[in-house]
Amino acid sequence: MKPDISNKILVVDDEENIRWLFSKALEKTGYTVHTVANAEAALEKLQHHDYLLIFTDIFMEGMSGLDLLQKIKEQRRDSYVVIMTAQDTMNNTIEAMRQGAYDYISKPFDLDDIFQLIERVKKSAEALPPVVDTASVAEDFSVGAIIGKSKKMQDIFKTIGKAARTPLPVLITGESGTGKEMVARALHFYSNRANEPFIFINCAAISRDLLESELFGHEKGAFTGAVETKSGKFELAHRGTLVLDEIGDMELALQAKILRVLQNKEFYRVGGKAVIQVDVRVVAATNQNLQDLMTHNRFRQDLYHRLNVIHIHLPPLRERVDDIALLADFFLKKFSGDLAQGPAHLSPEVQQILKNYSWPGNIRELENLIKRTLVLAGRGPIFPEHLPPELIQTAGSNPAVSWEHNLDPLVSDFLNKNREQADGNLYDLLIEAVEKNLFEQMLAQLKGNQVATAKALGINRNTLKRKIDAMDIEPKKKKMDVLKPPSRPHPL
Ligand SMILES: Nc1ncnc2c1ncn2[C@@H]1O[C@H](COP(=O)(O)OP(=O)(O)OP(=O)(O)O)[C@@H](O)[C@H]1O
Ligand SMILES: [Mg+2]
Numbered sequence: 001m002k003p004d005i006s007n008k009i010l011v012v013d014d015e016e017n018i019r020w021l022f023s024k025a026l027e028k029t030g031y032t033v034h035t036v037a038n039a040e041a042a043l044e045k046l047q048h049h050d051y052l053l054i055f056t057d058i059f060m061e062g063m064s065g066l067d068l069l070q071k072i073k074e075q076r077r078d079s080y081v082v083i084m085t086a087q088d089t090m091n092n093t094i095e096a097m098r099q100g101a102y103d104y105i106s107k108p109f110d111l112d113d114i115f116q117l118i119e120r121v122k123k124s125a126e127a128l129p130p131v132v133d134t135a136s137v138a139e140d141f142s143v144g145a146i147i148g149k150s151k152k153m154q155d156i157f158k159t160i161g162k163a164a165r166t167p168l169p170v171l172i173t174g175e176s177g178t179g180k181e182m183v184a185r186a187l188h189f190y191s192n193r194a195n196e197p198f199i200f201i202n203c204a205a206i207s208r209d210l211l212e213s214e215l216f217g218h219e220k221g222a223f224t225g226a227v228e229t230k231s232g233k234f235e236l237a238h239r240g241t242l243v244l245d246e247i248g249d250m251e252l253a254l255q256a257k258i259l260r261v262l263q264n265k266e267f268y269r270v271g272g273k274a275v276i277q278v279d280v281r282v283v284a285a286t287n288q289n290l291q292d293l294m295t296h297n298r299f300r301q302d303l304y305h306r307l308n309v310i311h312i313h314l315p316p317l318r319e320r321v322d323d324i325a326l327l328a329d330f331f332l333k334k335f336s337g338d339l340a341q342g343p344a345h346l347s348p349e350v351q352q353i354l355k356n357y358s359w360p361g362n363i364r365e366l367e368n369l370i371k372r373t374l375v376l377a378g379r380g381p382i383f384p385e386h387l388p389p390e391l392i393q394t395a396g397s398n399p400a401v402s403w404e405h406n407l408d409p410l411v412s413d414f415l416n417k418n419r420e421q422a423d424g425n426l427y428d429l430l431i432e433a434v435e436k437n438l439f440e441q442m443l444a445q446l447k448g449n450q451v452a453t454a455k456a457l458g459i460n461r462n463t464l465k466r467k468i469d470a471m472d473i474e475p476k477k478k479k480m481d482v483l484k485p486p487s488r489p490h491p492l
Helices: 016-028 039-048 065-075 090-098 111-126 151-163 180-189 208-216 252-264 290-295 301-307 321-338 348-356 362-377 389-394 403-418 426-445 450-457 461-471
Strands: 008-012 032-036 053-057 081-085 103-106 170-174 198-202 241-245 266-268 275-277 281-286 310-314
Touching (some): 008 016, 008 039, 016 032, 032 039, 081 090, 151 310, 170 180, 180 281, 252 266, 252 301, 290 301, 321 348, 348 403, 403 426, 426 450, 450 461
Parallel strands (some): 008 032, 008 053, 053 081, 081 103, 170 310, 241 281
Antiparallel strands (some): 266 275
């Protein structure tokens, strides 16, 4: 009989705290937890024990967590391994998922998430374990670094890692400039087709008449101008990946032909009689809303369902506010190098403006902005005057930014100015200042009416009165404009 492993968990981490945390939390709820400080010791344990789930750190002395994952998967394909790390880069996440990790979690984590994860594993372990193809991949990844620490981007890295192991079609959607092409490239370079062709075609950039022969090729004499036989993109992409970019712009008749290739893996060249068979992984991308196109009968439902087997939606930049500073920093480093100048940095006001802007052109717009400001600012810090005036005027247009975000620079400014002098009373100083401001503004809005102000704020009327006297408060005349940058002229 198989031993019951439903409550045995192995934790591999060189940090004692983490090992202690897992043991303490999980043993309380009835799990048996084994902990080891390195991958070698984990392999030793695995010789004598079976586990429901293995948690491993990536960076440890000796063998890394990713190598451990690979070794475990070579011996026991159906093991559940969860990778944990504080350095959650795109490469680690994709690589871990590609090698068959069950999940990937960033430190610090929430214990509730760990409990949920274990429950999920228990459910999956009851069902049949998936068979994973651990094919080898090219060492030389010529894919650019996709930057992103937001949860949405981390989930996308996971999907890329999982999708890379299969030949299934992928549909990538997202506004212009959100990184669809980058993701399409990553899907290829992390797949077991990485050494085979990667062919990219922009369906919107080629005239309708030519697109069919570009995709499927043509026989000599098939039409005027077809002076010789030519292979199309599907043939060129044989064994590799074909990206159909801007598929939403393709006309219906051609959509039907694409559907046929996806179904039967075969097609005819334009004017050809011989069936051509291909093994191509199709990745389609579009910035159009395919649901809308289908409602207007401009996109085939059946093709949509064929393509939508794996769907990756890239969120607009304004919805991943946490990534804005990270990306800006990445582009600053990248282009400072190009300009042969030392790395520049963003002033706090500029950081704030960038966070508050709505980025209709997404990451491409941010990338171009950084390029342009670097030319203007040179080595020095980038100030609001280096930004285009339109951007400053529309800053504050990002609905995803909460007002709390605006507190960051204010509190940081307060700390910088008061840290030295304040004598252990920073808390009181700041809270009093905020309280005073709140009373002043509310009183101003309610025309000095103290009863209404106390009611609106939900505090006792006498308390308000006491505070007004103690703090010497008067209704505020002018509204504070937190975000407005200094009105220096734009140099362009
Ligand atoms: N997460 C990211 N990290 C780093 N660079 C990125 C990221 N996303 C996009 N970029 C950069 O932004 C630019 C636009 O990306 P990409 O061409 O992949 O977008 P797209 O969604 O295909 O846009 P379009 O719909 O206009 O074709 C590229 O220069 C790319 O390198
Ligand atoms: Mg694109």
